[in-house]
Amino acid sequence: MRIEVLGCYGAEFLRFKSCGFLIDNSVMLDAGTIVSPLDLEAQRGIREIFITHSHLDHIKDIFFLANNLFEEKGSGVKIYGTKEILKGLKRHFINGVICPDFTSIPQKRSSVISFKAIKEGEFYPLPQGLSLRAENVNHNVEAVGYIISCDHGYVVYTGDTGPTGHIWKVCNKLSNLLAVFIECSFPNGLHEMAVLSGHLTPQTMAKELDKLKEKDYPVFVFHMKPQYLKTIEEEISALNDDRISILAQGEEIDL
Numbered sequence: 001m002r003i004e005v006l007g008c009y010g011a012e013f014l015r016f017k018s019c020g021f022l023i024d025n026s027v028m029l030d031a032g033t034i035v036s037p038l039d040l041e042a043q044r045g046i047r048e049i050f051i052t053h054s055h056l057d058h059i060k061d062i063f064f065l066a067n068n069l070f071e072e073k074g075s076g077v078k079i080y081g082t083k084e085i086l087k088g089l090k091r092h093f094i095n096g097v098i099c100p101d102f103t104s105i106p107q108k109r110s111s112v113i114s115f116k117a118i119k120e121g122e123f124y125p126l127p128q129g130l131s132l133r134a135e136n137v138n139h140n141v142e143a144v145g146y147i148i149s150c151d152h153g154y155v156v157y158t159g160d161t162g163p164t165g166h167i168w169k170v171c172n173k174l175s176n177l178l179a180v181f182i183e184c185s186f187p188n189g190l191h192e193m194a195v196l197s198g199h200l201t202p203q204t205m206a207k208e209l210d211k212l213k214e215k216d217y218p219v220f221v222f223h224m225k226p227q228y229l230k231t232i233e234e235e236i237s238a239l240n241d242d243r244i245s246i247l248a249q250g251e252e253i254d255l
């Protein structure tokens with residue numbers, strides 16, 4: 001699979017965008033950034049969006065994507081998440097007040113967007129040959145990470161999380177881990193802030209990686225707060241773990 005990093009940061013500044021990862025030109029992991037790096041043709045290719053939680057930096061471009069596509073006669077974009085996550089989206093965001101209710105605007109075969117509630121712990125197969133499965137993580141709102149299965153192994157994407165356990169236990173039961181995408185938002189000096197807001201620092205991230213039995217895979221770090229990026233980079237490089245690299249916007253990863 002090919003993963004394109006449309007945005008990978010925990011805040012927005014010049015050249016730093018919120019999290020959005022495009023898999024095989026058609027499946028989004030989170031929707032913090034979709035439209036600004038993609039031309040209209042590429043935006044039309046997006047069929048499914050998997051949301052990790054309801055925070056705005058992970059959902060906001062659902063509006064901009066739907067707003068660009070709603071006049072077209074496409075077949076709609078499906079938004080996946082747990083029942084609770086989708087409830088938050090419908091009630092507080094795509095509610096006809098903050099954002100038009102795109103679920104009621106018809107297209108050729110469906111509405112512009114539609115919601116699909118998924119259960120944690122089950123793989124949902126997609127027509128492209130990938131399957132995705134949500135597993136609980138530990139953030140300050142209900143949040144899940146995703147395990148993505150392709151024909152030669154698994155990729156895990158944590159979304160936003162503080163120290164957690166369940167998703168790693170699930171990964172330890174699956175063999176052939178191809179890559180780990182893990183968040184790391186704050187430098188070690190802001191440990192308290194990280195705990196309060198349900199995020200990781202280089203120190204706590206390293207402890208999370210220790211929970212995985214398999215050790216032979218690349219680790220890609222995302223959701224850094226850009227204002228602390230230099231310190232986070234130094235602290236991650238001090239871990240002396242050559243599996244770990246810090247993601248950059250625009251990067252493409254083939255797994």
Ligand SMILES: [Zn+2]
Binds near residue numbers: 055057160
């Ligand atoms: Zn976030």
Ligand SMILES: [Zn+2]
Binds near residue numbers: 053055139
């Ligand atoms: Zn969050």
